[in-house]
Amino acid sequence: MALAAGLAASVALYAIAPQLDDYAVNILVLAGINIILAVSLNLVNGHTGQFSLGHAGFMAAGAYTSSIITLSLAPTLASAPPWQAQTAFFGALLAGGLLAALCGFLVGVPSLRLRGDYLAIVTLGFGEIIRVVIQNTDALGGARGLEGIPPYTNLIWTFGIATVAIYVVASLVNSTYGRGFIAVRDDEIAAEAMGINTTKYKVAAFVIGAFFAGLAGGLYAHFISYIAPEGFNFLKSVDVVVMVILGGMGSTPGVAAAAVLLTLLNELLRDFEQYRMLVFALLLIVLMILRPQGLLGNFQRRKRKAPQP
Amino acid sequence: MGLASLGTISQFGELMKKHIFSLGHFRHLRWAAFAVVAYGFLFVGCKKKDSAGNPEEIVIGEFAALTGATASFGQSAHRGVRMAIDEANVGGGVLGKKLRLVTEDDQSKAGEAATVVRRMISREKPVAIIGEVASSRSLEAAPICQQNKIPMISPASTNPKVTETGDYIFRVCFIDPFQGAVLAKFMLQRGLTKAAILTDVKQDYAVGLADFFKDYFTKNGGTIVSEQSYSSGDKDFKAQLTSIRGTNPEAILVAGYYNEAGLIASQARELEIKVPLLGGDGWDSPSLVEVAGEAMEGNFFSNHFSAEDKSPAVQDFLAKYKAKYIETPDAMAALAYDATMLLLDAIKRAGTTESSALRDAIASTKGFAAVTGTITLDANRNATKSAVILQIQDGKFRFVETVAP
Numbered sequence: 001m002a003l004a005a006g007l008a009a010s011v012a013l014y015a016i017a018p019q020l021d022d023y024a025v026n027i028l029v030l031a032g033i034n035i036i037l038a039v040s041l042n043l044v045n046g047h048t049g050q051f052s053l054g055h056a057g058f059m060a061a062g063a064y065t066s067s068i069i070t071l072s073l074a075p076t077l078a079s080a081p082p083w084q085a086q087t088a089f090f091g092a093l094l095a096g097g098l099l100a101a102l103c104g105f106l107v108g109v110p111s112l113r114l115r116g117d118y119l120a121i122v123t124l125g126f127g128e129i130i131r132v133v134i135q136n137t138d139a140l141g142g143a144r145g146l147e148g149i150p151p152y153t154n155l156i157w158t159f160g161i162a163t164v165a166i167y168v169v170a171s172l173v174n175s176t177y178g179r180g181f182i183a184v185r186d187d188e189i190a191a192e193a194m195g196i197n198t199t200k201y202k203v204a205a206f207v208i209g210a211f212f213a214g215l216a217g218g219l220y221a222h223f224i225s226y227i228a229p230e231g232f233n234f235l236k237s238v239d240v241v242v243m244v245i246l247g248g249m250g251s252t253p254g255v256a257a258a259a260v261l262l263t264l265l266n267e268l269l270r271d272f273e274q275y276r277m278l279v280f281a282l283l284l285i286v287l288m289i290l291r292p293q294g295l296l297g298n299f300q301r302r303k304r305k306a307p308q309p
Numbered sequence: 310m311g312l313a314s315l316g317t318i319s320q321f322g323e324l325m326k327k328h329i330f331s332l333g334h335f336r337h338l339r340w341a342a343f344a345v346v347a348y349g350f351l352f353v354g355c356k357k358k359d360s361a362g363n364p365e366e367i368v369i370g371e372f373a374a375l376t377g378a379t380a381s382f383g384q385s386a387h388r389g390v391r392m393a394i395d396e397a398n399v400g401g402g403v404l405g406k407k408l409r410l411v412t413e414d415d416q417s418k419a420g421e422a423a424t425v426v427r428r429m430i431s432r433e434k435p436v437a438i439i440g441e442v443a444s445s446r447s448l449e450a451a452p453i454c455q456q457n458k459i460p461m462i463s464p465a466s467t468n469p470k471v472t473e474t475g476d477y478i479f480r481v482c483f484i485d486p487f488q489g490a491v492l493a494k495f496m497l498q499r500g501l502t503k504a505a506i507l508t509d510v511k512q513d514y515a516v517g518l519a520d521f522f523k524d525y526f527t528k529n530g531g532t533i534v535s536e537q538s539y540s541s542g543d544k545d546f547k548a549q550l551t552s553i554r555g556t557n558p559e560a561i562l563v564a565g566y567y568n569e570a571g572l573i574a575s576q577a578r579e580l581e582i583k584v585p586l587l588g589g590d591g592w593d594s595p596s597l598v599e600v601a602g603e604a605m606e607g608n609f610f611s612n613h614f615s616a617e618d619k620s621p622a623v624q625d626f627l628a629k630y631k632a633k634y635i636e637t638p639d640a641m642a643a644l645a646y647d648a649t650m651l652l653l654d655a656i657k658r659a660g661t662t663e664s665s666a667l668r669d670a671i672a673s674t675k676g677f678a679a680v681t682g683t684i685t686l687d688a689n690r691n692a693t694k695s696a697v698i699l700q701i702q703d704g705k706f707r708f709v710e711t712v713a714p
């Protein structure tokens with residue numbers, strides 16, 4: 001139901017797109033991509049409690065894989081009917097997501113041994129490894145990046161995938177299976193004692209999170225048309241972490257709202273010019289002092305504590 | 310039928326009550342609230358502003374890195390553009406209209422350039438756009454300008470791919486292949502045939518410069534004895550330099566920006582490497598000498614113009630710039646000034662700001678006397694112009710020679 005409503009909303013957005021100017025569409029697409037990134041990172045950081053700082057790396061893996069595929073198909077797709085190009089694009093996105101998921105699996109495995117800060121450092125390192133490998137691989141354009149990526153990304157793809165990401169994460173966490181993620185977050189030892197396979201849950205969180213980050217990367221690449229390794233550095237990961245913390249760790253609607261809010265804030269503050277980042281940082285500080293649990297973080301907690309009828 | 314339908318309605322009502330008020334469905338409400346808030350925000354953020362478009366003015370767009378990693382280049386470029394626009398306005402504007410400059414900051418960040426250029430085009434309707442210094446951000450903006458048929462002139466993006474995007478994209482600087490060849494030619498002319506290369510692999514510009522230098526150098530009788538790399542932000546280059554020293558090169562090309570070039574020069578002197586270092590226009594900054602001091606003496610780099618050039622165009626520009634900003638302009642300021650002047654000249658020649666006529670006027674620029682040399686745009690919309698070689702002597706950049714294309 002919710003899934004259908006979300007998809008319908010993306011179609012509706014797509015339908016009104018011709019009436020919006022390019023800039024509005026630009027903001028909407030970036031907001032959508034940020035929603036996917038924040039919601040998927042929230043599964044790892046918020047719901048499973050594994051602090052990951054490597055989301056930009058997964059995004060890069062997805063962006064490069066899908067771009068390489070569409071770029072190599074570009075000569076044949078240029079003359080093909082639009083539906084073929086769109087199908088190929090979807091395939092490329094999926095391939096990007098899957099490769100990112102594989103990377104997620106590779107990070108998930110060492111995460112079995114590590115917790116907290118140590119895990120954060122491993123994921124940070126891994127994200128950097130992906131970026132540095134790309135930077136030094138000539139076939140991927142190296143530091144010069146890939147240009148001329150066909151601009152296939154539109155509102156329907158972005159919000160369609162954002163809806164699917166929200167739906168998958170929200171229903172996964174609310175399912176019987178998904179309670180395991182929360183158990184791992186709340187108390188790993190107790191969860192293990194209760195017979196929960198904590199390893200499996202942690203790896204699953206990383207793989208699913210990375211998959212959607214890869215899709216987001218693919219969407220980003222096919223929207224901007226140009227990608228370079230510098231765009232996927234550590235700061236990009238931090239941007240996403242900020243969205244998750246601001247929205248409220250473990251609250252899917254919260255982080256989705258924070259993703260939209262931060263994207264818009266960035267744009268609305270443009271009139272402040274040089275003082276923009278100052279104002280932006282101040283707003284973040286004030287918000288975190290007033291609501292340390294995040295925008296919608298408290299909602300979730302209250303609900304869990306409410307007596308069941 | 311009546312009763313039956315009544316029953317259904319009351320059943321439906323019960324069902325609705327259960328759905329809305331039961332805890333399990335409370336989260337749907339939350340989602341609905343999120344959706345309403347999000348769409349509300351989006352509406353506020355995205356509402357179309359009516360840019361009435363004052364018929365009495367011509368809007369020129371500019372995007373530059375006013376903050377972030379390459380802010381020094383962005384600020385210089387912005388000053389150059391600002392100066393050209395102010396000058397034209399003092400002289401009564403162009404085509405009898407005042408010029409209005411719209412500047413957007415892309416924070417030196419990936420993804421931002423695309424956003425700000427879309428914003429500018431949608432909201433301000435500029436007749437043309439000046440930007441960016443960095444090739445990576447020009448490459449983001451170029452497809453958007455091309456698609457909207459708005460001429461874009463890059464002051465200093467030297468990556469060949471920038472103008473390959475389409476027929477609305479121009480540049481007023483020479484390109485990496487030319488600069489690489491200039492440096493290689495300069496070495497070979499001095500009888501130096503053994504070169505080592507130290508490249509900043511994190512910078513697209515540096516990688517391009519090193520590749521094209523190598524290409525020209527090896528094809529014309531030179532040999533590359535060592536190739537080493539580093540990344541922007543590195544502080545210690547002794548390992549690479551020690552390895553280079555072992556191969557006895559006659560000169561070392563340091564393809565990268567001024568920050569690291571300064572450190573590399575001092576560490577090279579510490580390791581008693583006495584051969585000259587060569588660099589590209591990325592070295593052009595007063596900080597180059599501040600960091601390295603003595604160690605920088607005698608090194609060479611190629612650049613777009615020299616402040617020592619006695620030509621009236623250069624001296625006039627220097628005087629005006631110093632009067633306005635109380636500092637010596639660097640190449641970015643000069644190039645941005647040239648890009649803007651070339652654009653204004655094209656608007657005058659076209660007699661209109663209509664996009665295709667303006668594009669044609671820019672494309673047909675021939676022998677335009679600019680600060681950074683005489684600019685003729687070729688069929689690929691690149692500037693054909695000469696480069697200068699500068700040498701660092703007594704902490705100053707001394708003019709050595711001009712290398713023609």
